[in-house]
Amino acid sequence: MHYNGVIDRYKKYLPVSDKTPVISLKEGNTPLIPALYLSKLLGEDLEVYLKYEGLNPTGSFKDRGMTVAISKACEEKVEAVICASTGNTSASAAAYAAKAGLKCIVLIPRGAIALGKLSQALIHGAVVLALDGNFDDALKLAREITDKHPIRLVNSLNPHRIEGQKTGSFEICDCLGEAPDFQVMPVGNAGNITAYWKGYKEYKDAGKISRLPKMLGFQAEGAAPIVRGHAIEKPQTLATAIRIGNPASWKMAEQARDESGGLIDMVSDDEIIEAYKILASKEGVFVEPASAASVAGLLKLHKQKYFSLKPKTQNLKPKIVCILTGHGLKDPDRAIKTIKEPKAVKANLKAVLKEIGY
Ligand code: AN7
Secondary structure (H helix, E strand, O other), rough: OOOOHHHHHHHHHOOOOOOOOOOOOOOOOOOEEEEHHHHHHHOOOEEEEEHHHHHOOOEHHHHHHHHHHHHHHHHHHEEEEEOOOHHHHHHHHHHHHHHHHOOOEEEEEOOOOOHHHHHHHOOOOOEEEEOOHHHHHHHHHHHHHHHHHOEOOOOOOHHHHHHHOOOHHHHHHHHHOOOOOOOEOOOOOOHHHHHHHHHHHHHOOOOOOOOOOOEEEEEOOEEOHHHHHHOOOOOOOOHHHHHOOOOHHHHHHHHHHHHHEEEEEEEEEHHHHHHHHHHHHOOOEEEHHHHHHHHHHHHHHHHHHHHHHHHOOOOOOOOOOEEEOOOHHHHHHHHHHOOOOOOOOOOOOOHHHHHHHO
């Protein structure tokens, strides 16, 4: 069977009609990988799964929302699209706009986005403006521009983005045959937690699942406005994707947390790097640092005995899904900095054998 992307698969749940010109790169349908090492590490009769969103066409979950936002922009015949971005939104917007033949404008914080993402926005032909400010400044400007000009905002404030991104939760439920017990994910501008929660609720209403997961969101310690209860003027974290001090969907994230009986907490950069290394070296899954925040959160909660304190409602092992939002190749510099440069060795047999211990 041919797979034709999230709009084709889930159109019944999306704001599209026969008149919508579907702009798709066959996003979605990403693997839900059993995390054997992490499941064993937790050792609490739990099953941990990794939803590897880095395998979307532009390497992040943003493509799920962008296919809907760009298709609707085409249907509504807008002239151009614009976004502020910590990188992945710009990569995705640039790619889908290229396919649609739309002009794309991208506002990024100068010097603060990973190289892979910058290269994508540039090569797909977006007009890329590197602003002397952070993400929050860029988003404010993008909103001001779209308020006054016929340019469509394709940040997650655009409801079509949320609609598309909710397909992530549909896929998890379709794969497991039920909702997971817990879903762990990074939180930046808070669009994705909003989208996943909306998706789970809609699937329950449609009778596809019988219960809802607890939503467990994690911010980076230096960029944790929701946890601290106030906006952060100068957010800091090496997980540049979630370096956001004033999330647009703040209220919706709190709603997802509270309605689901979950939590939003924070993890340090050291904890993020620890999880980043475990994912790559034990699970074989390379993600960007922001995505590792979900596994860092999982490990933090495990240390606090969060999962063992939860009553076991059934005989089945509770299932935890960690959303891995972006591919590791987005930010190769970080991987090399985290480990070390390869050792230089003479090109002769003796030298190589000596190094590898034979
Ligand atoms: C890999 O690209 O905000 O909480 O401008 O790239 O929905 O913002 C990216 C966010 C998590 C946080 N993981 O998701 C952008 C941008 C990765 C990301 C998030 C982002 P939201």
